[in-house]
Every structure is written in structure tokens, then in C-alpha cells.
Amino acid sequence: AAQKIGGDIAVLVAGQNVGGVAEAAAKIAGVSKVLVADNAAYAHQLPENVAPLIAELGKGYSHVLAAATTNGKNFLPRVAALLDVDQISEIIEVVSADTFKRPIYAGNAIATVQSSAAVKVITVRGTGFDAVAAEGGSAAVEAVSGPADAGKSAFVGEELAKSDRPELTAAKIVVSGGRGMGNGDNFKILYSLADKLGAAVGASRAAV
Known part of the structure; x- marks a missing residue:
């Protein structure tokens, strides 16, 4: 989706001890820069901590994209609110840099939406786009800092359900x-x- 929009593509890797992830992201075809926020505050992807980081970095970009996963749907509404812009949800096609298609009415209709926001905050339905090659890129890796732990939530624990089925x-x-x-x-x-x-x-x- 980002490649279809055009322009340079930066990937944000936020977490703790994520150097290996950043190196892998730098090899993705089409990526020009990898921003790495390596901090304990982002270790468990708490949206109250990650969203302000994305919003602060997002001010320097025309588009902020995330997959329409549980995390993406958790982060980007907060990011849009912090940037005071509307969010565009679950796009399945890029018409132009400011126009997108997304399903509505439980997928029974397709809406074409256009945004005039300075920063377009978008979740992307992964099945609507082809996967990019995981090799072939050589992006620059840059360390970035962000807001400290907001203290609004705390990680307690997790239980992982094991399944061989895809999400x-x-x-x-x-x-x-x-x-x-x-x-x-x-x-x-x-x-x-x-x-x-x-x-x-x-x-x-x-x-x-």
C-alpha cells in the first residue's frame, strides 16, 4: 500500500531489544529508512505509550499506515486523535495519494474516500495488497526517541493461544x-x- 501511494517509505520499529527486527526491516524491498525506538516503555506495545510516539514522528510525514490488525486498530485511532485528523480504516486499494477504497456495510459495498488531511492516518487490510519481498533492500537505520512511559496502563501478563491456522x-x-x-x-x-x-x-x- 505504501509503495502504491509513492514517495520514500520509512518503517517504525518500536519495542525493547529490537535491533534484529530493525535489521530485518531494513532489508525489505522499497524501504528507504528504518526508525528504531528501543525503549522499555514500548516493550509490550501498550497503545498509551506507542501512539504518542507514532503521532510525534508522524508529523514529519504525509501518510501514517499500519496493518488493520489488533495492534493497528488499537494504535491509529489514538494517533489520529492526537494529530486531530480523521482516520481512514481498512483500505483495500490506493487510487491516488489522497483517495482510497474501503469496504463498508460488512463488505457488501465499496466506498471511495478522499482525505484532505495534512497527515493521512490509514489502516490497511493486508489481504488487499501483495506482500513485498523480504530481501533486496538496504535501508538506513536511525535511532529515535519518543515520549516516556505515560503511566496510564501497565502490562500484567499474556496467554498465547497456539494455532496453526492463519489469522x-x-x-x-x-x-x-x-x-x-x-x-x-x-x-x-x-x-x-x-x-x-x-x-x-x-x-x-x-x-x-
Whole structure:
């Protein structure tokens, strides 16, 4: 998506002990600069800490993009608010540097939206664009600093669910169940099929 918009592309790597991640990001084709914010305040990606960092750095750019993942949806609304601009959500096509297409009405229609904001804050639906090559680039790596720990939230712990299935937001194939499944126990049938297809499992609102 960033390549289709045009211009130089900078990638932000924020976290703790993220030197290896920054080096990998610098090799991505099309990236001209990698900004590294290596600080304990960003270790667990708390949006109250990361969003001010993105907003501060974003003032120097025309576009701020993030994948429409849980983190992206957590960070960018805060970034847009801090920059006092509207956010454009889950684009699937870049028409021009200020015009984009995004699904509405649960994907039953496609809206074309145009932004006049000085900084365009955008989440990107990953399945709408081809993946870029992970090798071939040689971007410069630059250390940056940002706001200190905001102290508004604290990391307590995490539990990781292990699954070989792809994330629903990025899956190429989705096996979906609806009201006809009857109850949650019957979704085991879909899980078995999804595993054979390498697919994610979804559900209609009625099933949920």
C-alpha cells in the first residue's frame, strides 16, 4: 500500500531489544529508512505509550499506515486523535495519494474516500495488497526517541493461544459457519475442514 501511494517509505520499529527486527526491516524491498525506538516503555506495545510516539514522528510525514490488525486498530485511532485528523480504516486499494477504497456495510459495498488531511492516518487490510519481498533492500537505520512511559496502563501478563491456522484478518481462505451450525460444539466440523485447507475459521453474526 505504501509503495502504491509513492514517495520514500520509512518503517517504525518500536519495542525493547529490537535491533534484529530493525535489521530485518531494513532489508525489505522499497524501504528507504528504518526508525528504531528501543525503549522499555514500548516493550509490550501498550497503545498509551506507542501512539504518542507514532503521532510525534508522524508529523514529519504525509501518510501514517499500519496493518488493520489488533495492534493497528488499537494504535491509529489514538494517533489520529492526537494529530486531530480523521482516520481512514481498512483500505483495500490506493487510487491516488489522497483517495482510497474501503469496504463498508460488512463488505457488501465499496466506498471511495478522499482525505484532505495534512497527515493521512490509514489502516490497511493486508489481504488487499501483495506482500513485498523480504530481501533486496538496504535501508538506513536511525535511532529515535519518543515520549516516556505515560503511566496510564501497565502490562500484567499474556496467554498465547497456539494455532496453526492463519489469522482471520490475513487469511486467503476462510471457512465460515452460520446459524445452521446449531451450536458452538458443531464448529468442530469446520475446524477440521479449515485445518485441511490451511484456512481461518469465521462466523456470521447470527452464529456469534
